Amino acid sequence: MHYLAQALFLLLLIVGFGFFIKNVKKLIRNIKLGRDIDRTDNPKARWKNMIRVALGQSKMVKRPIPAILHIFVYVGFIIINIEMLEIIIDGLFGTHRVFKFLGGGYDFLIGFFEILAFLVVFGVVVFWIRRNIIKLKRFNQPEMDGWPKKDANTIIYIETILMCFFLVMNAADYYLQSQGYSHYVLAGSFPVSNLISPIFNGLNLETVALIERICWWGHIIGVMFFMNYLYYSKHLHIFLAFPNTYYADLNPQGQFDNLESVTKEVQLMMDPNADPFAAPAEPQGEPEKFGAQDVMDLNWVQLLNAYSCTECGRCTSACPQNITGKALSPRKIMMSTRDRLEDVSKIMDANGGKFVDDGKTLLNDYITAEELWACNTCNACVEECPIEISPLSIIMDMRRYLVMEQSAAPVELNNMMQNIENNGAPWQYNQMDRLNWKDEN
Structure with missing residues (x-):
């Protein structure tokens, strides 16, 4: 029976990690669809930015209450999963609490994990109340209808269930230890689950052991499910916040880059030896566009931004154009970019990794010109984002396409x-x- 359980556990790990690796490869492929851009300069400043913003969550503290709750959930969920190492070893070799030889250190770790698990449950319950009872405005914008709202709540439910599995598993383990049942030797400190363990009073020990095993399996299966659900969820930022902040634009806000295609065009015009009638040699045989019409015209950092978006809505809540009722929502810009990128990915999957034109583009089919021209380029969205995402860079590249490729600028701009x-x-x-103004005084 033990060997069967170990074999099933090994199969679970192979399937879980195999599917995860497959999705990671797809994610990397999709991001690489973007144009190349050099973000390897100043590695010292980039490491500093990543540690300060992604790890230290320095931009979260502008709103202290959600920042504290997020730290509970973020730190708690990450640290608690250190115990997954012990669970994996126990599952593969049929042991139970293999790290108990650490003695007092093990007692401290399990006790610390339990306190963090309680704080995670507290944090996600408050987050659920903010989204579904209080209904904060930034969580109930039009772009959050349907899947985004369902996804946010699904994450809350998964995290709650995982932490409950963890605490009930420990409570059953603690109860069995106190009864000297089977291999449940004294190991660990349980400041939270020992408050739960009295619910097992009156149950026979075999039933309690069964509950402990159900929760043990439930926790590991839940972690595998959560890990693979991330690709389809806004919670990809758990992983992508780190590269996203490392490759963030270090230039001062408001400093726009020169369009490389325009630079090449000007250099060609200034070259006395250039043939003015010769078509530029492009890698894919197509003339280079001015600006961005579709996701393939954006650079890979912008596509990384789209996948990293947490959909928290801080950008939109700070956008003066959105506040005054304009069509623009910076969060929606990022969500639409990711939606288009995912649709392109599905087409590639269905055609052996090759993109077949579906008659749609990011511009017009996902993001309208009205949204793009509503932006006043104030950088409020960029300043507010907790992980250095720049909706403005996408807006500007798409505006460039409208002006330089389609001559579709508003009358006032023309x-x-x-x-x-x-x-x-x-x-x-x-x-x-x-x-003449100088003579008016």
Whole structure:
């Protein structure tokens, strides 16, 4: 019977980690669909930014209450899963609490894990109340209808169930230890689950042992499920927050990059030896676009941003255009980019890894021109994001496409550019009158 359990456990690990690795490979493939961009400069500053923002969660503390709760859940959930190492060893070799030889150190660890598990449950319950009872505005925007809202609650339910499995498992283990049952020798300290263990009074020990095993298996199966659910969830940021902050743009906010395709075009015009009628040699045989029409026109960091988005809505809640009722929601920009990227991924999966044009693009089919032109480029969304995501960079690249490829700028912008071309100023007056303002005083 023990050998069967060990074989089933090994099979569970192979399937769980195998599916996880498959999804990681798909994730990397999808991100690499983006254009190349060099973010290898200044590694010291990048490591510092990652440690400060992703690990230290420095931008979360702007809202202290959710920051504290998030730390409970984040730190607790990560540290508690250190015990997974013991569970894996026990499952593979048929042992029970294999690290009990650590003595007092083991007592401290289990006790610490239990306190963290209680704090995780407390944190996720408060998060559920904020989303479903209080219904904070930023969690109930139009883009959160349907799957995003369901996904957020699903994560809360999974984390709650996993922590309950952990605590009930320990409570049953503690009760069996106190009764000297079978191989349940004294090991560990249980400051939380010993408060739960009285519920087993009156049950026969075999039943309690069965409950302990059910919770043990439930915990490991739940962790495997959660690990593989991440790819389909906003909780990918658990892993991606670290590379996302490492590869973040270190330039001052408001400093926009020169469009590489425009730079190449200008260099070609300035080259006296260049053939003005020759088509540029592109790797895929297609002329390079100005700006971004689809996800393949964005760079890979922007696609990493899309997968890293936590859908917390801090960007949208800080956006002055959204606050004043405009169509723009920076969170929706990131969610739509990820949705399009996932649709492209499904097409590639169905066609042997090759993308077949489906007649859709990120522009217009997922993000409208109205959303793009609503942005006033104030960088509030970038400043507010807890993990350094930049919806603004995507907005600007798509605007560039509208202006430079489709000549689809708003009338006001076209008038301004025409005035600059003709008058050397955004306003429509003669160049000779440009300094008249000085005589008004």
